[in-house]
Amino acid sequence: MSERSTVTASRPRDLVIFAALLTCLLALAPRLIVYARPAQLGTTRVDLRVVAPNGDNTTVRAPESLQGHTLRDAITRIEAFAATPEGRAMVPPGGRLEWQLNYTVQFPHSPHPRRRHLTTRAAPSSP
Amino acid sequence: MTSRRPSFDDFLFAPVNAQAAAWFRIAFAAAIPFLFESDALGVPIWAPPPAAWVYEHVLLQRGYTIFIALVCAVLASGWRARAVASLLFVLLLPLAGLEIGQLSRQVMLTALLCFSFIRSGTVRFPWRRTSGGESSAGPAWPIRLIQLQLTVLYGVNALAKSTPQYLSGEALMDLSAELSNFRVDLSDGVMELAVLAIPLSVAAPASALAEYFLAAAFWVPRLKWVAALAGLAFHALIARVLTIFMLDYATIFLYLAFLLPLFRPRRAAGDA
Numbered sequence: 095m096s097e098r099s100t101v102t103a104s105r106p107r108d109l110v111i112f113a114a115l116l117t118c119l120l121a122l123a124p125r126l127i128v129y130a131r132p133a134q135l136g137t138t139r140v141d142l143r144v145v146a147p148n149g150d151n152t153t154v155r156a157p158e159s160l161q162g163h164t165l166r167d168a169i170t171r172i173e174a175f176a177a178t179p180e181g182r183a184m185v186p187p188g189g190r191l192e193w194q195l196n197y198t199v200q201f202p203h204s205p206h207p208r209r210r211h212l213t214t215r216a217a218p219s220s221p
Numbered sequence: 222m223t224s225r226r227p228s229f230d231d232f233l234f235a236p237v238n239a240q241a242a243a244w245f246r247i248a249f250a251a252a253i254p255f256l257f258e259s260d261a262l263g264v265p266i267w268a269p270p271p272a273a274w275v276y277e278h279v280l281l282q283r284g285y286t287i288f289i290a291l292v293c294a295v296l297a298s299g300w301r302a303r304a305v306a307s308l309l310f311v312l313l314l315p316l317a318g319l320e321i322g323q324l325s326r327q328v329m330l331t332a333l334l335c336f337s338f339i340r341s342g343t344v345r346f347p348w349r350r351t352s353g354g355e356s357s358a359g360p361a362w363p364i365r366l367i368q369l370q371l372t373v374l375y376g377v378n379a380l381a382k383s384t385p386q387y388l389s390g391e392a393l394m395d396l397s398a399e400l401s402n403f404r405v406d407l408s409d410g411v412m413e414l415a416v417l418a419i420p421l422s423v424a425a426p427a428s429a430l431a432e433y434f435l436a437a438a439f440w441v442p443r444l445k446w447v448a449a450l451a452g453l454a455f456h457a458l459i460a461r462v463l464t465i466f467m468l469d470y471a472t473i474f475l476y477l478a479f480l481l482p483l484f485r486p487r488r489a490a491g492d493a
Contacts, residue, residue, distance in 0.1 A: 099234045099235070099236050099357065099359070099360045100234070100359075100360055101338045101359055101360060101362075101363070105234065108233075108234075108360060108362060109233070111338070112233065112362045112365075112366065115334070115335060115366055116366060116369065118331075119331060119366065119369065119370055119373060120373065122327060122331070123373045123374075123376075123377045124377060125323070125324065125327060126324055126327065126328070126373070126374050126377055126378065127377055127378055127381040128324065128378060128465055128468065129393075129396050129400070129402075129463065129465075164395065165395070165398045165399050166394060166395050166398045166408055169398060169408065197399070
């Protein structure tokens, strides 16, 4: 194999380019971290969508005890609340409830927080 | 017969096999149109009006994607390969700013920039036996940078996961609830794979360990094929749990820097 073992015809110059590129590579490395840590910023605002049997719906703020938690805590609390008599009483006859969770996430590689919206745990129609 | 330890100088300046470099060049040319296809993506929200106009009317148009593919075809042919690779880097750089796929684009752009220092056009048609398989495509250091990028990619993710919160599975439980990228709900602390129900307190440390292994094993010649197979399995598993756009493919593409015979085994002194 013939020896053409430099890019710039000078090993010191090659080493400078190598070091510069390696520095850039290492500096950008933290951007490559994916899904290693929770991304939620702030807490969750929970709204309650009450859907009538004919599809009409109104959105109201959910009880204060469900507000201001992390998303997972909010879901856990919603599940517990929906099982209480107070929660079951909120389901309109023949209709359903939808829990809307509003929160913000921050991706490690993006400078912009993004708003997320999750509709979850739609309660079954009351018997 | 005496053998010599590879030195730091060998590590950076050993000649790159031109035929393998030509295969790598063709792989770049084939992968880039796929990994950079952008005409269905939206204008980035950070872009001020003039830049947004350029994104909307030029960079995110089907015609630009086709133009990139044509430049890739020229790269594959080996004609002025270094200049074409550099041009391709410039053409693709604005696409690194798109909101979706930033990580895979960063990985591929860094690899392409490094590869543009390789004289991969020394051999234009690597499948021809007489096309100069013993000639050099330049020094090893650009390829070493691509290899180091793969190590850094797995390494930073393994390090980021080495926290009590991640290793206990708590972080994955939160993330699966927060992010729509997750295909499965892990909030109950269990990951279901076929008939297996794996506690996240086991799955999370296993994923960190896998990334430590992948960061290191490619550097061990005897383990590099094992690492490649383990890496494929690892990414197939990840794809079942969450979507990370093109990062899986870009990462697997970097395996070629280890798997192609870019460096001939050193001959021991005295071997004729």
